[in-house]
Amino acid sequence: KACNNCGVIGHLAGACPDPAQCHACGSTAHVVADCPNRDKTCDICGRVGHLRAKCRQVKRCNNCGVVGHLAGACPEPAQCHACGSTAHVVADCPHTDETCDICGRVGHLAVKCRRD
Numbered sequence: 001k002a003c004n005n006c007g008v009i010g011h012l013a014g015a016c017p018d019p020a021q022c023h024a025c026g027s028t029a030h031v032v033a034d035c036p037n038r039d040k041t042c043d044i045c046g047r048v049g050h051l052r053a054k055c056r057q058v059k060r061c062n063n064c065g066v067v068g069h070l071a072g073a074c075p076e077p078a079q080c081h082a083c084g085s086t087a088h089v090v091a092d093c094p095h096t097d098e099t100c101d102i103c104g105r106v107g108h109l110a111v112k113c114r115r116d
Contacts, residue, residue, distance in 0.1 A: 009065035026053035
């Protein structure tokens with residue numbers, strides 16, 4: 001799962017090292033109850049209550065998991081889609097026959113699971 005605070009895969013919001021963000025706009029200066037943007041409409045999903053910066057329908061990078069770019073434009077080294085290693089590609093991965101601890105499917109490890 002991705003962190004609901006910073007959007008990075010690998011930890012949850014309760015363990016996020018970044019300052020807490022407003023769930024409506026992403027600001028660290030206030031909580032969602034005090035957000036001046038709470039009644040605004042998201043221009044991605046069309047729902048009221050959050051802005052584009054906090055929309056959960058935003059696509060994440062399939063390489064690093066961060067919102068804001070896709071894998072083709074990722075600044076991080078290319079990762080294996082099965083295990084996350086930068087030392088090999090998925091075709092050469094020794095973990096493709098293992099089961100994911102999150103979704104239960106064979107072919108990738110939990111670190112690369114895209115199930116939210």
